[in-house]
Amino acid sequence: QKEVEQNSGPLSVPEGAIASLNCTYSDRGSQSFFWYRQYSGKSPELIMSIYSNGDKEDGRFTAQLNKASQYVSLLIRDSQPSDSATYLCAVNRRDDKIIFGKGTRLHILP
């Protein structure tokens, strides 16, 4: 079982719509969860961190965590063409080994 799983996409979303990105993880003891954005040829950039069950909102981004289901999601409201990128889910296990998923490619259609 892969430690952090994401659909590779591409996920195509019309401009102005909501993009929904999902991630599951295998280590039930994982403590903190992150979403990064990576543009082609660039380094990952932190968008959101979430540490407890529920929703966390920051601007157009909402992260959702359900530890019982071992599931993390990211919603992007009012999607813009500049949101087109690969979105990486990352999980900090108990041992401070932060593991990334393969990423979901998001394409916002103008």
Place this chain on the structure above:
Amino acid sequence: EPEVTQTPSHQVTQMGQEVILRCVPISNHLYFYWYRQILGQKVEFLVSFYNNEISEKSEIFDDQFSVERPDGSNFTLKIRSTKLEDSAMYFCASSGGLGGSNTGELFFGEGSRLTVL
């Protein structure tokens, strides 16, 4: 805004040669990491470093790899005898502490692209 800096941005080397990749983490961060990303593939964990020692390492981080924090600012990754399959983008990252724990919020450098011929 504080940032992680990496040098060189691109290094080309012959198989079997030693390579040192350098990083300057954000100054008040306590946790340091190296990741690599082979073209088109996932960001892979190599090693984490805290309090002047390795805290975790992956199966990839075998005896040909080593890390060092030679002074208060630099954090280096050495690959002793490079192989073709070491060709990748190597990212350095750092994170800060909060209440004695690692926030886990990684700030990445721009990366060092290693090409092994």
